[in-house]
Amino acid sequence: MDNKYIDGIKTTGFILENEIIQILKKEKWNIINSKYYEDDIADAPREMDILGYKVEKEKEILVYTVLLISCKKSENNIWGLISRPGKTSDPNHNYWPNTIWSNHKPILYQKGQKNFNENYYKFHEDQKTHNLMKLPDLEVFAFQELNKTTGKPQNDKAIFSSIQSLMKAQSYEMGLLAGRKKEKCVYQFNLISIVDSDLINFNIESNSKITQNSIQTEQFLSRYIIKREEQFFRIRFVKSDYFEEIIKEYNRLHLSNIKFYKEQISFFYKDVLYSYDKKQMIYEDFFFEISEYINKASKYKLNEENKIQYPYLAKYKRTLEIGMTEDKNINKLLNENQILLTKTKEALKKHFNYSGNFIFHSDDSLPF
Structure with a gap:
């Protein structure tokens, strides 16, 4: 050819x-x-x-x-x-x-x-x-x-x-x-x-x-x-x-x-836990990931009436406070539920790269 x-x-x-x-x-x-x-x-x-x-x-x-x-x-x-x-x-x-x-x-x-x-x-x-x-x-x-x-x-x-x-x-x-x-x-x-x-x-x-x-x-x-x-x-x-x-x-x-x-x-x-703007970017993903376990742990008592308007994370000394409600009885349920605590620990590591102590807010609760 x-x-x-x-x-x-x-x-x-x-x-x-x-x-x-x-x-x-x-x-x-x-x-x-x-x-x-x-x-x-x-x-x-x-x-x-x-x-x-x-x-x-x-x-x-x-x-x-x-x-x-x-x-x-x-x-x-x-x-x-x-x-x-x-x-x-x-x-x-x-x-x-x-x-x-x-x-x-x-x-x-x-x-x-x-x-x-x-x-x-x-x-x-x-x-x-x-x-x-x-x-x-x-x-x-x-x-x-x-x-x-x-x-x-x-x-x-x-x-x-x-x-x-x-x-x-x-x-x-x-x-x-x-x-x-x-x-x-x-x-x-x-x-x-x-x-x-x-x-x-x-x-x-x-x-x-x-x-x-x-x-x-x-x-x-x-x-x-x-x-x-x-x-x-x-x-x-x-x-x-x-x-x-x-x-x-x-x-x-x-x-x-x-x-x-x-x-x-x-x-x-x-400084993610001290920055309002940074936390705002990933709040929604974090709370969405643990919301199902919070509902189950609270025995479905956490509702719009007793939930605080803006859930938050706040670092105090060496403990991270997770604010969902001011109801002490519900917070007690949250802090005693091992499945919720495990899932929250995983979500904190995933979204905030945090692996320290944390607590669902209540004046007389003990840190996890």
Whole structure:
């Protein structure tokens, strides 16, 4: 059979996709290939070349590090990234875009704190095991494909298509998780545009001075309107023959992600019993878990008439007080019921990471 068909396939991006997938598999990443998502503007399905992820169980949550990867091959053109000296003082730019989604309440609380995103990036920068989260030294502000033979500018269509698909895919995936994930988890997304061609940075130092350098990788900070909302993204351009090297940095990123979330969970629980806002986040889950056992232990005497309006947890010295009712007789029943005490102990550990003494409020009851 004529080899022209094989030669034709080799000019497409499928060979590059397969090479990248084999590298990911070698480095123990889980792979989803050619996943489709819905384009919110064109109202049409779009394809994400490769989705790779690693997952690890840390305490009570699953930690996912996700790579969304676009692969492009360009036989005739180089990819040019046009840049200028970078800065971090532009008030209209977000240098630390959100890449994290979670349904875990302690992580959600920490994520809502001031400067969380900035602290996330700086945490990874301080790890010094990879350079993925450092602010770029140069500000990439435009792109251009240039003919390898003549140097003539072509257009930025393929480059823009790559970064647009990555941004939309991340937005789509993060929006999908809320309705799909039931287990407690946290996801961190990374956008990677891989090109099988030369990658050149053109740095405009002044109107009369432009320098060019062949590069292996560079970051691009982007803003884009998705679903009528301005969002910010970090995209990493990678030359295809450098991917085998840079994937090792993403391996280390996954390990430092686990370390970061573990630290954030510890921060949350450190003063959880003394923080009104933190307790408010998890009260409902805690009381829901023990409500059935409270009803049985009280012999169904605890009702709306004798239940206090706002059940509470309050730490006094070395004993945690659980306030459900001021009725001493009911509290006596609660404090004497071993099944309730066991279930409450488990629920306190699960929701508040607390394993000390506790008591259902009553002036003359003894601590458990």
